Amino acid sequence: MNTEHPHPATQxxxxxxxxxxxxxxxxxxLPNGERALAYSTGPTNPPPTPAAPAAPTAQPIPAWAKTTALLAPTLGGGIAVAAxxxxxxxxxxVAVSHVLWSxxxxxxxxGIVAAAVIGRVRARITAAQRPHITQHITATGLFGRANGTINHR
Structure with a gap:
């Protein structure tokens, strides 16, 4: 490399x-570490001018956000207490479930025993109160007229 006459771009x-x-x-x-001035081919952005920072304005908090923020710990606490x-x-x-099944x-x-007892008692009562019906029928000949008596006792 010739160091006596440097290239004009590297001066x-x-x-x-x-x-x-x-x-x-x-x-x-540049990749070799040198600093150089270059024309920009894209849109130029003016350098930012230092200005006083704008004071942040307070934004109101929506009602739904307040409600959610207040309910979240309550709901979580309720679930924890329930657990x-x-x-x-x-x-x-477990003991109560066994008692309920028993x-x-x-x-x-x-219920099954009561139904059986009621059925037997009812059968005895109706047997005692049931009337005894007898029929006596007589007929003469093959096509004769039939006569009969019915007795209720």
């Missing part, structure tokens, strides 16, 4: 301040 220039760079020109760093209550009551719930079985057995 060292004093660094320009940002205010001195004309619009449409920007300072770029603790069910875990504490689990043995009692009660249902006793009621069903009692």
């Amino acid at each position: 060292a220039f004093p660094a320009m301040r940002a205010e001195e760079i004309p619009p449409g020109v920007q300072e770029v760093i 603790v209550g069910l875990s504490a009551a689990a043995p009692g719930l 009660t249902v079985a006793a009621i069903a057995t009692g």
